[in-house]
Amino acid sequence: MTRTFTDKEIQVLKLTVSTIEEILRIKATYDIHRYIINKAERSYQDFEAELHVDYDITGTGVLATSVNIRTAQEEDDDKIVKTDLPLAPESISENIGSFPLEKATASYLFTILEVYGNSVVDIINPGSINKNKAWHEDVKGFADLRDSVQLDKACEAFGKHFAVPGNLVLDHAARRMVRLKKERNDFAHEGSGKVDVLSYLEDVVTVICQIAFMTTKEERLSVYPWEDYEGTFSPTSSY
Numbered sequence: 001m002t003r004t005f006t007d008k009e010i011q012v013l014k015l016t017v018s019t020i021e022e023i024l025r026i027k028a029t030y031d032i033h034r035y036i037i038n039k040a041e042r043s044y045q046d047f048e049a050e051l052h053v054d055y056d057i058t059g060t061g062v063l064a065t066s067v068n069i070r071t072a073q074e075e076d077d078d079k080i081v082k083t084d085l086p087l088a089p090e091s092i093s094e095n096i097g098s099f100p101l102e103k104a105t106a107s108y109l110f111t112i113l114e115v116y117g118n119s120v121v122d123i124i125n126p127g128s129i130n131k132n133k134a135w136h137e138d139v140k141g142f143a144d145l146r147d148s149v150q151l152d153k154a155c156e157a158f159g160k161h162f163a164v165p166g167n168l169v170l171d172h173a174a175r176r177m178v179r180l181k182k183e184r185n186d187f188a189h190e191g192s193g194k195v196d197v198l199s200y201l202e203d204v205v206t207v208i209c210q211i212a213f214m215t216t217k218e219e220r221l222s223v224y225p226w227e228d229y230e231g232t233f234s235p236t237s238s239y
Contacts, residue, residue, distance in 0.1 A: 001038050002156060002234075003217050003218070004145055004215060005216060005218070005239070006017050007086065008123050009215070009216040009217065011075070011123045012120050012123055012124065012212060012216050012239045013212060013237070014217055014239045015119055015120065015210040015217070015238065016221065017050055017221070017237050019112060019116045020205060020207060020208060020221070021225045022112060023109060023112060023201060023204065023205060023208075024223065024225055025225060026105065026108065026112075027198075027201055030101065030105045034074050034101060037097050037099075037101070038097075039166065040096045041097050044093045044096065047089070048089040048090055048093050048152060052089055055086075055087070055089075056132055057081075057087060057098045057227060058083065058084045058085055058086070058087050059084075059085035059086065060081065060082065060083050061081075061082045062081055062082070063080060067082060067114035069162075085138050085204045091226075100187075100197075101187075102194070102196075102197050104217060105122040105197050105200075106183070106186070106187070106195045106200045107184065107188060108178060109200060110199060113180070113204045113205070113207060113208060114134050114135070114136065116208055117161075118134060118135050118136070120212075120215060121135050121161045121162060124162060124215055125162060125163045126160060128161045129161055135160075135161045135206050136157070139154055139156035139157045139158055139174070139178060139181060140154070140157070140178065140181070141178060141180075141181030141182035141184070141185045142182065143146065145174075145175055145180050150164060151174065152174075153166075153173060154175070154178055155167070155169040156169075156172045156173045158177055158210075159214065160166070162211065162215055162216070164214050169210070169214065172206075173207055173210035176203040176206050176207055177203075177207050180200070180203050180204065180207070183195065209221055220237070222234075222235065222236045223236060223237060
């Protein structure tokens with residue numbers, strides 16, 4: 001059955017597909033970096049030997065005083081952050097896997113979700129979000145969803161800026177949004193918690209699809225930005 005979409009629905013669906021494509025490519029990029037990091041950790045001696053050729057990684061340090069904190073400019077020799085310093089590869093190989101790649105990836109995915117939701121609101125309900133606020137502002141990461149009253153409030157908050165009543169918001173979508181905010185608060189504001197990137201991505205994509213389904217007449221979204229050798233996603237969504 002062929003559906004006819006309004007101009008606004010088409011805008012939302014185009015945005016949805018492009019956003020999901022971006023997220024899938026980010027997941028691939030994450031996998032690439034995780035693979036490279038794991039390989040370098042396993043073969044750290046090869047990593048060190050490679051760096052000894054041209055010393056591509058240099059040292060960075062901080063030298064701050066009560067004087068240069070007031071006067072230092074980017075172009076001055078008296079900059080607080082000193083770069084391009086001699087650095088022995090053996091002294092940094094232990095840091096190969098220390099970057100918080102999972103938390104950084106999850107934080108970026110949350111930003112994408114926030115921007116997506118705000119953009120959908122701008123299309124279908126412009127002016128609903130106050131300056132410096134976001135579509136999920138009333139979805140509380142600390143909500144106890146074992147309480148049916150708090151679950152109902154989470155659903156209402158989820159649909160608020162999309163002009164969708166809470167009873168049309170799926171419980172599991174609201175639950176996922178609460179979980180996303182709680183996990184983000186844990187690592188972004190509390191500096192604690194671990195992140196499973198795939199699980200976080202699944203929550204983000206599920207929330208995006210819920211927004212798309214409740215703001216358009218679409219009932220199927222299929223996105224895969226690479227060659228679909230098994231035909232799993234055929235036909236992919238296009239608007």
